Amino acid sequence: MNKDSFLDTNVIVNYANYKEGISKEIVGKCYRYIKNKSGRFIVCFAVMRELENIIVKFSNIYKAVLKKLEDSDYSLAESKYLAKRDMPFAEKLYVAFKDKEFNKTKEMFAIERDIFEIEIERFLKSNVDLKVIPLEQIKIELVNTIYDIIDNYADCQIIASALQYRKEIKEGFLFVTADKKDLNPNGYDYLKDYGMLKNYEFPELHNLMFIK
Amino acid sequence: MTNRKTAEQIKEEILSCLNEQPSSIEQIRIKIESNWSTVNSYLDELSKEGKVKEIISADKAKIYQRVFGDTYFDLPITGNERKKFRALFSLIIKKYKDVNMTPNKTQLAKAAVNVIKNPNSELELPVAEYLYGAVPLMIANPSEEYTNEFEFNNEQKLAKIIETYIKETKYDSMKKIKEKNHLNYCDRLYSIHDAFLKLSEEEKWNKEKIFKVLNDFFIACPIDEEFNEIFLFTQRFVSTVRKLSYFDLLENNKTKILLTFEALWKYIATYKFYVSMTNRINDKNILNLYLGNAISVRRMCAEESLTDLYSIYWSKIDKREIKPAVSLNEISEIMQDWTGE
Numbered sequence: 070m071n072k073d074s075f076l077d078t079n080v081i082v083n084y085a086n087y088k089e090g091i092s093k094e095i096v097g098k099c100y101r102y103i104k105n106k107s108g109r110f111i112v113c114f115a116v117m118r119e120l121e122n123i124i125v126k127f128s129n130i131y132k133a134v135l136k137k138l139e140d141s142d143y144s145l146a147e148s149k150y151l152a153k154r155d156m157p158f159a160e161k162l163y164v165a166f167k168d169k170e171f172n173k174t175k176e177m178f179a180i181e182r183d184i185f186e187i188e189i190e191r192f193l194k195s196n197v198d199l200k201v202i203p204l205e206q207i208k209i210e211l212v213n214t215i216y217d218i219i220d221n222y223a224d225c226q227i228i229a230s231a232l233q234y235r236k237e238i239k240e241g242f243l244f245v246t247a248d249k250k251d252l253n254p255n256g257y258d259y260l261k262d263y264g265m266l267k268n269y270e271f272p273e274l275h276n277l278m279f280i281k
Numbered sequence: 282m283t284n285r286k287t288a289e290q291i292k293e294e295i296l297s298c299l300n301e302q303p304s305s306i307e308q309i310r311i312k313i314e315s316n317w318s319t320v321n322s323y324l325d326e327l328s329k330e331g332k333v334k335e336i337i338s339a340d341k342a343k344i345y346q347r348v349f350g351d352t353y354f355d356l357p358i359t360g361n362e363r364k365k366f367r368a369l370f371s372l373i374i375k376k377y378k379d380v381n382m383t384p385n386k387t388q389l390a391k392a393a394v395n396v397i398k399n400p401n402s403e404l405e406l407p408v409a410e411y412l413y414g415a416v417p418l419m420i421a422n423p424s425e426e427y428t429n430e431f432e433f434n435n436e437q438k439l440a441k442i443i444e445t446y447i448k449e450t451k452y453d454s455m456k457k458i459k460e461k462n463h464l465n466y467c468d469r470l471y472s473i474h475d476a477f478l479k480l481s482e483e484e485k486w487n488k489e490k491i492f493k494v495l496n497d498f499f500i501a502c503p504i505d506e507e508f509n510e511i512f513l514f515t516q517r518f519v520s521t522v523r524k525l526s527y528f529d530l531l532e533n534n535k536t537k538i539l540l541t542f543e544a545l546w547k548y549i550a551t552y553k554f555y556v557s558m559t560n561r562i563n564d565k566n567i568l569n570l571y572l573g574n575a576i577s578v579r580r581m582c583a584e585e586s587l588t589d590l591y592s593i594y595w596s597k598i599d600k601r602e603i604k605p606a607v608s609l610n611e612i613s614e615i616m617q618d619w620t621g622e
Binding site for chain 1: 492493495496497499500504506512513516519520523524527595598600603605606608609610611612613614615616617618619620621622
């Protein structure tokens with residue numbers, strides 16, 4: 070029997086972002102992983118909340134670019150809407166669309182957002198078998214310990230949820246991610262041996278970045 | 282020998298203290314040099330008389346606000362401003378009567394805004410953006426007997442401005458008058474709001490036109506860190522309506538869409554009112570005492586409505602294929618590496 074998959078946010082986002090013939094290898098891998106589903110898909114509430122935030126961030130990028138297209142004096146760098154790491158994407162979009170018809174661009178951006186959101190929501194509605202660990206049940210001390218090593222609080226909550234769920238069901242599953250930074254195989258091994266995390270059994274890492 | 286204050290004097294002092302800002306019993310007690318239980322019992326009486334209202338109540342920490350009854354959210358205006366407003370309303374009504382018309386509330390309010398906003402009027406009276414556009418902070422009520430209690434030194438000039446306004450708008454419907462007010466004195470969000478409502482009145486909804494207006498609404502909607510739900514809810518509304526259209530005809534969900542838009546608009550307009558008042562009341566804690574409850578109620582209603590609309594969309598999501606147009610490839614290529622993390 071195939072193992073169940075506990076999915077990280079980035080796998081779902083890559084899946085929703087997939088475009089045949091355009092997508093990069095990792096995006097395609099995430100897409101195929103979900104399309105060729107084997108075992109159950111588990112999503113924690115921290116991932117669901119993160120997906121909501123990502124949808125807003127995605128919109129914010131387009132809103133900032135549209136503002137800039139509407140008024141060239143508008144500064145993307147000083148935009149209240151944009152996270153720093155989203156700036157390069159906004160700049161590239163601006164350069165690509167600055168000479169195109171504004172009304173068409175507005176609609177194209179909107180369709181891109183529609184499809185991205187629909188794919189995420191359709192996935193949540195029809196592909197997810199289990200939604201686990203409500204936000205209020207995430208153990209804060211566990212999150213804090215993980216936060217010593219991983220500086221993204223939302224990611225820490227997702228990992229904590231996976232560990233708690235593992236403890237709850239006493240059964241192995243895969244922690245599926247496409248993270249290239251903190252959750253590479255070495256980083257994951259390091260986590261397993263850190264402080265109170267030693268007391269937890271970790272799900273098996275299935276990092277699509279490192280799997281051929 | 283000290284003269285004891287009469288009950289009426291104490292009440293007058295309490296009211297005058299509350300003219301400036303909402304206050305707790307303790308703050309009033311200190312200002313009028315009285316004791317807690319005296320102030321508490323007179324506040325009770327004033328409350329029964331409808332002259333003050335309790336806006337926050339937590340054990341003994343009650344906060345009271347003066348009820349003026351003639352301004353939006355009972356926001357304070359000075360005595361002089363009140364006199365000027367009343368005189369202006371009186372002049373406008375008189376000018377309408379000169380052409381055998383009796384103005385209704387919209388005509389009176391919008392005419393007043395037109396005069397106040399005209400630089401030649403030299404009137405410095407507060408105006409705010411609210412549900413139906415720019416309004417004078419003092420509620421215009423045509424059934425009230427306004428008297429000329431302030432002598433404008435440029436009354437003839439004001440009369441001329443009013444006459445011109447009446448001439449220009451006397452055949453306009455109320456809707457048209459509001460639209461003109463939105464166009465001339467409000468954030469462009471108001472005109473986009475009008476455009477959306479206009480399109481929604483058509484029997485068969487033109488999706489392309491509706492989407493264009495919603496795209497504009499999305500761009501024009503402010504992002505304010507203090508009120509981040511304003512954009513969040515707008516984004517959610519626009520995207521839910523758009524996404525719903527992939528699975529169902531928008532006309533089939535017309536009522537729910539319009540009710541949600543109305544709830545969202547009320548929230549946005551109350552926020553706009555708040556923003557209009559920030560120049561007048563600099564202390565946001567005080568402004569929140571006046572408007573905090575209203576904003577919070579509007580926010581909750583908008584959220585409730587959005588959840589309702591979203592649940593309709595959610596119930597309609599199915600597996601039909603949505604093929605993105607080739608023209609979107611350029612965007613997709615740029616966004617490929619984006620995971621939002």
